Amino acid sequence: MDANVKQFIELDTEHKEYLLTDDLDNLQKEKKMKENVVTEWKSKFDKNNTGKITLSEICKVQNVDIKEARKQYGTPPPELADVEIIETDMPEAMRVKVCRMINEGMKTHEKDEAGLVNYLKKELDNTFGRLWHVVTVYGRYYTFYTYEMGYNFTFKKNERIFIVYKTPDCEELSNNQQ
Structure with missing residues (x-):
């Protein structure tokens, strides 16, 4: 190497x-x-x-x-075993939690894509703070987006691509600059 x-x-x-x-x-x-x-x-x-x-x-x-x-x-945690990372800057421990949420959501929203995405967004907001976005894609895609550093995870799980990221809180940013 x-x-x-x-x-x-x-x-x-x-x-x-x-x-x-x-x-x-x-x-x-x-x-x-x-x-x-x-x-x-x-x-x-x-x-x-x-x-x-x-x-x-x-x-x-x-x-x-x-x-x-x-x-x-090294060997990835079991939650990441079936995940092919496309791009990430999210710590592994957080990626594991995200994948647990996805696994849970896929059980309850098996054939309901909109329900799955809605469930995941709410879970992410409740667990890691607001302003999360979840996109699922089948096949080819192109995207360009702004995200908060340390909160981006784009990966393929089975045939579905997940784009999970958090945007910066503009209100919080402006309060920090004052």
């Missing part, structure tokens, strides 16, 4: 598939990493200076299959 991917996996203890560059500075000292690693990673894997380095970007730059890289996290 590529050394950069391996090191990223070791640093990403929550399996959220991203690291903030500010956190990398602290991790560099804490983990006694080589001095130039953070600077190198920022220039190689965060060319747009987003402040975020993703497993996806490292794999793309290093020409590593992301599915193979994800295996380095």
Whole structure:
């Protein structure tokens, strides 16, 4: 496995598939990493200076299959065994809870797609705070959306694609800026 991917996996203890560059500075000292690693990673894997380095970007730059890289996290929890991640920055523990909700919802709303999506949105809002969105898709799709960092999980489960994300609370953001 590529050394950069391996090191990223070791640093990403929550399996959220991203690291903030500010956190990398602290991790560099804490983990006694080589001095130039953070600077190198920022220039190689965060060319747009987003402040975020993703497993996806490292794999793309290093020409590593992301599915193979994800295996380095170890055996996934049972709730994620039948899940093919498309994109995520959600911590693994939260993804497990989301999949539990989906499994429960699929039992009670087996043939009612609108009911399933409505159930999931309400469960997510009640469990993790408001402003969640749930989209289910069969087949090909294209989307572009804004989400709150750490709250995005797009995956395929059986033949259905789930797009689950939380938008930032504009009211909360404006209160924090005052």
